[in-house]
Amino acid sequence: MKKIGIGADDAALELKETLVEHLEEKGYEVEDYSPPSKEEAKNAGIDYPDVAVEVAEAVARGDHDQAILCCGTGLGMSITANKVPGVRAAQCHDVYSAERAKKSNNAQVLTMGGRVIGPEAAKTVMDAFLESEFGGGSSAPKVDKMIEVDRRYHGTPAS
Numbered sequence: 646m647k648k649i650g651i652g653a654d655d656a657a658l659e660l661k662e663t664l665v666e667h668l669e670e671k672g673y674e675v676e677d678y679s680p681p682s683k684e685e686a687k688n689a690g691i692d693y694p695d696v697a698v699e700v701a702e703a704v705a706r707g708d709h710d711q712a713i714l715c716c717g718t719g720l721g722m723s724i725t726a727n728k729v730p731g732v733r734a735a736q737c738h739d740v741y742s743a744e745r746a747k748k749s750n751n752a753q754v755l756t757m758g759g760r761v762i763g764p765e766a767a768k769t770v771m772d773a774f775l776e777s778e779f780g781g782g783s784s785a786p787k788v789d790k791m792i793e794v795d796r797r798y799h800g801t802p803a804s
C-alpha cells in the first residue's frame with residue numbers, strides 16, 4: 646500500500662495532527678507535507694496553495710494513490726489541488742459525500758476545513774473516503790469526460 650500524503654496550512658495543523666495519529670493507528674504510512682508550526686509557516690510564507698500544489702503534484706506523479714488536505718475551510722486546498730493536471734480533489738464534510746467522491750468521481754484527494762468540522766467527525770469522513778473505491782460502471786464515462794476536460798485545458802495526459 647502506498648503512503649498517504651497529507652498536508653495542512655496554519656489554520657488546520659491541529660486537525661492534521663489528529664488525522665495523522667488516526668491514520669498511523671490504522672496502520673497507514675503517512676507522508677506529511679505540512680509546515681512544522683504556525684510560526685514557521687508564517688516566517689517562511691507558506692500558505693494553503695503552497696502545500697496543496699506540493700501534495701497534488703505528488704499525487705499526479707503517482708507517489709500517493711490518496712491524499713488528505715486541510716485548511717481553514719477545505720476550499721483553498723481543493724481549488725488549488727484541482728488545478729494540477731490529473732488530480733481530482735473533493736471537499737467533503739459528510740460521510741456520504743466522501744464515499745461518493747471516491748465511488749462516483751474517482752477523487753484521489755479529500756479536503757476538509759479545520760474551522761468547519763470537528764476532529765471526531767473528520768476522522769469518520771476520512772475513513773469513509775479512504776475505505777471507498779471507484780465503482781467504474783456508469784460512473785466511468787463521466788470520469789472520462791472530466792479527464793477529457795483536464796486534457797483540453799492542460800494539454801497534458803491526465804489519469
Ligand code: RB5
Nearest residue numbers: 656716717718719720721
Ligand atoms: C487561512 O489562510 C484560510 O484562508 C485558509 O486556511 C483556507 O480556509 C482557505 O481556503
